[in-house]
Amino acid sequence: MQKILILFLLIISTSAKSFDEHYKFEHEYYERIMFGKSKSIEEAKKLIDSYKYNKLEVRELSKPYLGPIIDGHAHPRKASQKALSTGTKYFIDDMPMLTDKANISMTVIMITPNTYYDETKWNYYYDFAANNENVLTNCHSNFIGMAANKKKYKKSVVDKEFDETIQKFKNGKCYGLGEAGLVHYNKKKKNPPKYRGEQSELDLDLKHPIIDKAFEFVNENKMPINLHLEPFHEMDGIDRLIEFKKFYKDKCRKYPDAKIVLAHTGMMPTQDLEEIFDYCPNTYTDWKIAFHWSSLWGFEDLHIPNDYRFKLHEVWAKSMEKYSDRYFFGSDHKLGKSPSYDVFVEHYMKHVRLMIGSLSPDVQEKIAYKNAARLFKINLN
Numbered sequence: 538m539q540k541i542l543i544l545f546l547l548i549i550s551t552s553a554k555s556f557d558e559h560y561k562f563e564h565e566y567y568e569r570i571m572f573g574k575s576k577s578i579e580e581a582k583k584l585i586d587s588y589k590y591n592k593l594e595v596r597e598l599s600k601p602y603l604g605p606i607i608d609g610h611a612h613p614r615k616a617s618q619k620a621l622s623t624g625t626k627y628f629i630d631d632m633p634m635l636t637d638k639a640n641i642s643m644t645v646i647m648i649t650p651n652t653y654y655d656e657t658k659w660n661y662y663y664d665f666a667a668n669n670e671n672v673l674t675n676c677h678s679n680f681i682g683m684a685a686n687k688k689k690y691k692k693s694v695v696d697k698e699f700d701e702t703i704q705k706f707k708n709g710k711c712y713g714l715g716e717a718g719l720v721h722y723n724k725k726k727k728n729p730p731k732y733r734g735e736q737s738e739l740d741l742d743l744k745h746p747i748i749d750k751a752f753e754f755v756n757e758n759k760m761p762i763n764l765h766l767e768p769f770h771e772m773d774g775i776d777r778l779i780e781f782k783k784f785y786k787d788k789c790r791k792y793p794d795a796k797i798v799l800a801h802t803g804m805m806p807t808q809d810l811e812e813i814f815d816y817c818p819n820t821y822t823d824w825k826i827a828f829h830w831s832s833l834w835g836f837e838d839l840h841i842p843n844d845y846r847f848k849l850h851e852v853w854a855k856s857m858e859k860y861s862d863r864y865f866f867g868s869d870h871k872l873g874k875s876p877s878y879d880v881f882v883e884h885y886m887k888h889v890r891l892m893i894g895s896l897s898p899d900v901q902e903k904i905a906y907k908n909a910a911r912l913f914k915i916n917l918n
């Protein structure tokens with residue numbers, strides 16, 4: 538155990554040095570982001586030693602990718618009393634300035650699976666995208682969350698929301714659909730570190746007719762649909778991988794013009810995602826990194842592509858190279874939610890650039906922006 542800890546400290550200190558060659562990487566930030574919620578650094582180190590993916594081989598970092606980036610999946614927020622009280626500094630209005638600094642050429646914003654709860658509050662994405670030339674919004678899929686919540690929303694209300702979304706599209710307010718959260722468990726429950734807070738669970742019947750309506754809409758318009766389905770929730774014995782793979786395969790055949798995006802690398806092992814890629818030419822995935830304590834542990838059974846040193850697991854690096862037309866970057870940041878997102882530009886994007894830079898040179902631009910540009914019809918010039 539002692540040896541592992543020493544090794545761990547060595548890894549941290551040497552990698553901090555190599556980051557410094559390219560960036561002024563500050564070690565304290567890493568500690569704040571990754572260890573912030575544990576009682577002590579010692580406790581944090583013990584916990585990280587127990588992290589289940591630690592033994593996976595990782596792709597070493599060398600030079601960062603310095604070209605343009607499209608962030609194809611983000612959820613920035615307006616200031617709220619709650620966020621301000623925790624000392625959060627940056628909010629959605631700061632995003633253009635922050636993304637400019639980080640050389641992010643375009644950000645695709647979208648509702649989260651649970652936004653439907655507060656649907657009126659979130660319609661500001663349409664105006665925000667209209668007023669910012671480097672921001673595009675997906676059409677909101679609130680009707681999916683509503684349909685999953687039968688007690689609260691009648692069919693007529695769900696259908697009305699669906700029709701209004703179609704109207705937004707027709708008025709040129711949005712492109713693509715999502716983030717449609719069909720199956721979403723409470724990831725905050727995972728241990729460690731026993732986070733406070735909770736994520737509302739969603740579990741829509743995959744045969745619900747609203748799903749086919751959504752697919753018909755994107756298929757007709759040959760656009761992306763961003764789907765969030767968590768195949769695993771190990772702590773409750775949940776493994777729905779076979780069921781979900783069948784779902785994706787059925788839908789991709791039935792709707793060949795839809796561009797089906799599996800959110801967050803499908804949250805499944807690479808070989809299963811690749812099986813879907815092979816079967817479905819019209820499937821894609823956005824990849825995010827776990828960049829703080831909560832995302833690392835929340836995704837501990839969901840096959841996050843990076844480890845706690847912000848290196849790509851070799852299996853993911855290889856998959857990105859082999860299926861280089863299918864992956865695009867999608868930070869999944871919730872700027873404005875809490876102080877952990879304040880560091881998104883200064884630190885998070887530096888790690889992303891280092892990770893992209895660890896891929897073979899001919900695939901870096903595809904993953905960084907070309908695939909997303911094609912999918913969302915973004916012309917960067």
Ligand SMILES: [Zn+2]
Nearest residue numbers: 610649716869
């Ligand atoms: Zn998301």
